[in-house]
Amino acid sequence: MKRSIFVFSNGKIQRKQNTIFFEAQNNKRKYIPVENIQEIYIFGEVTINKKLLEFLSQKEIILHFYNHYGYYAGSFYPREHFNSGFMILKQAEKYLNESERLKLAKKFVEGAIQNMLKVLNYYENRGKDLAYYIENIENLKKRIPESKSVEELMAYEGNCKGYYYQAFDVIIGKEEFLFSSRTRQPPKNRLNALISFGNSLLYTVILSEIYKTHLDPRIGFLHTANFRRFSLNLDVAEIFKPIITDRVIFTLLNKNMITEKDFSEHLGGIYLKEKGQKNFVEKFDERLRATISDKGLGRNISYRSIIRRELYKIEKDLMGDREYKPFVARW
Numbered sequence: 001m002k003r004s005i006f007v008f009s010n011g012k013i014q015r016k017q018n019t020i021f022f023e024a025q026n027n028k029r030k031y032i033p034v035e036n037i038q039e040i041y042i043f044g045e046v047t048i049n050k051k052l053l054e055f056l057s058q059k060e061i062i063l064h065f066y067n068h069y070g071y072y073a074g075s076f077y078p079r080e081h082f083n084s085g086f087m088i089l090k091q092a093e094k095y096l097n098e099s100e101r102l103k104l105a106k107k108f109v110e111g112a113i114q115n116m117l118k119v120l121n122y123y124e125n126r127g128k129d130l131a132y133y134i135e136n137i138e139n140l141k142k143r144i145p146e147s148k149s150v151e152e153l154m155a156y157e158g159n160c161k162g163y164y165y166q167a168f169d170v171i172i173g174k175e176e177f178l179f180s181s182r183t184r185q186p187p188k189n190r191l192n193a194l195i196s197f198g199n200s201l202l203y204t205v206i207l208s209e210i211y212k213t214h215l216d217p218r219i220g221f222l223h224t225a226n227f228r229r230f231s232l233n234l235d236v237a238e239i240f241k242p243i244i245t246d247r248v249i250f251t252l253l254n255k256n257m258i259t260e261k262d263f264s265e266h267l268g269g270i271y272l273k274e275k276g277q278k279n280f281v282e283k284f285d286e287r288l289r290a291t292i293s294d295k296g297l298g299r300n301i302s303y304r305s306i307i308r309r310e311l312y313k314i315e316k317d318l319m320g321d322r323e324y325k326p327f328v329a330r331w
Contacts, residue, residue, distance in 0.1 A: 002038040003289075004205075006281050008274055012047035013040075015055045022046075034059050039208045041066065041201075043277060062211060064204040069271040070193075072200040074229075075207060084214040090318040091219040091232075098149075104317065104324060105150050105222040109157045111239040111326025113141050116164045118329045119242045123171050123250075133167040150222065157238070164242075165195075172253050176260040186269020193263060193270045194252075197277065198245035199237065201284050206233040206240070206307055213311045236310060243329045244303060248283050257283070292330075 007013070011024040013032075021031045032040075034055075039062045048063075056063065057078035065073040094100050117137060124130045137160050147153040161182070168179045168191060177191045187193040207230055210217045220231030222238065252258045262276030272280065291300035301309075310327055317324035 002036055004285055005032060005037055005040045006043065006278075006285075007040065007046060008043045008278060010045040013052055014049070015052045020052065020055065034061065037061055039064060039204070041204070041281070043068075043070070043274070060211070062208050064208075066200075069266065069269075070197045070200075070277050072204065075204065077207075077211065082212065082214050083216065087214040087315065087318065088216045088219070091216055094318055095219055095221060095225060101221050102147065102150055102153065104314075105153055105235075106144060106147065107324050107326050108222045108235045108238050109144055109153055110141075111328060112157060112241070113137060113144070113160050114326070114328040115239060115242040116160060117141075119246060120164070120167055128170050130167050130170055133163045133170075136163045150224075154222065168246075171250060174253065177253055186267065186271070188268075189270055190260060190263050191249075193272050194249050194258070194280070195245070197272050197280060198248060198284065199241060201281065202237050202240060202245050203230075203233050205288065205304070206236050209304070209308045209311055210236075212308065214315060215311055236307070236314075239310065239326050240303075240307060244284075244287055248280065248287050252279060252283055 007022060009022075009024050011022055013020055013022050016031075019031055019034055021029045023029050037059075040056075041064045043066045053076060056076070060078060062078065063076035065075065067073050094104060117134060120130045120134050120137070124134065140156055140160050140163075144153065144156055147156060165179050165182055172191075178189065179191050180189060182195070183189070183192045184196055187196045207217055210233060215232060217230040217232045219225045220233075220235040223231040223234040225231050257279050258272075258276045262273050262279070263270050264273055265271075288304040289302050291302045292306075293299075294301045306327055313322070313324050316322045
């Protein structure tokens with residue numbers, strides 16, 4: 001399996017013949033075998049040039065840029081090698097048909113809520129008192145089919161998330177990581193900082209996987225395809241946030257791999273320091289590479305491969321081959 005590279009140091013990345021290397025400020029070089037890379041995450045101050053970008057485009061390697069505070073800044077998205085005019089038309093056709101768009105959007109929300117409940121039931125079975133949150137989400141889930149618009153649908157999902165995130169205080173059980181309420185740009189407390197950082201990683205992972213399909217990341221169905229650069233990755237991320245991002249957060253906090261010392265305050269927001277970011281991406285990458293048993297395939301499959309398969313399922317729905325059903329964890 002190809003892997004992701006995370007660069008936190010300052011320096012420059014350059015091409016040398018048929019490979020690339022990172023040169024740190026102390027002039028030490030580290031060569032990066034491009035044949036084994038699918039994407040590079042850049043958190044440090046890194047210099048690149050056109051020669052490198054041309055080479056990365058040939059090798060179909062995506063660059064994701066994050067600023068000093070761990071905020072996603074943007075991506076170098078090479079020329080699409082698999083883009084299909086037919087698929088773009090099918091995406092646009094589905095998006096412009098309100099009833100068809102709503103039908104697919106409901107699938108993303110149903111998958112998201114099902115996986116929220118899977119997480120809560122997992123911890124409920126391990127002694128956490130989460131019955132109140134589970135009951136309220138179950139009641140809201142029943143109203144999803146009644147949604148008459150995408151806006152109404154997202155409101156139901158938002159209410160479910162409200163109960164779901166409140167349950168984090170019970171699962172984590174640490175005063176220094178109380179949830180309070182969901183805040184973004186900037187996150188107002190440590191737990192929100194972790195959620196935002198983890199979700200931004202997930203968005204870019206899914207963006208990288210979309211690149212390997214015929215789908216266009218600019219046309220989503222749950223999230224409006226307006227002036228934002230990408231929206232389809234946001235749709236798919238809803239399904240995987242509970243079982244990837246949130247499970248990573250619980251692991252890091254319950255094992256004290258990230259503590260209150262790993263955060264700093266700046267311009268009214270709380271941010272994860274570099275050490276905490278490194279610990280997070282290590283566990284996040286480990287989670288993506290973790291495998292689970294798949295009865296249909298008769299073998300184990302990684303979470304990253306499940307994301308790719310989810311995109312293929314969306315393609316089949318758009319082409320009218322098979323109705324899309326979201327992935328729901330079985331544990």
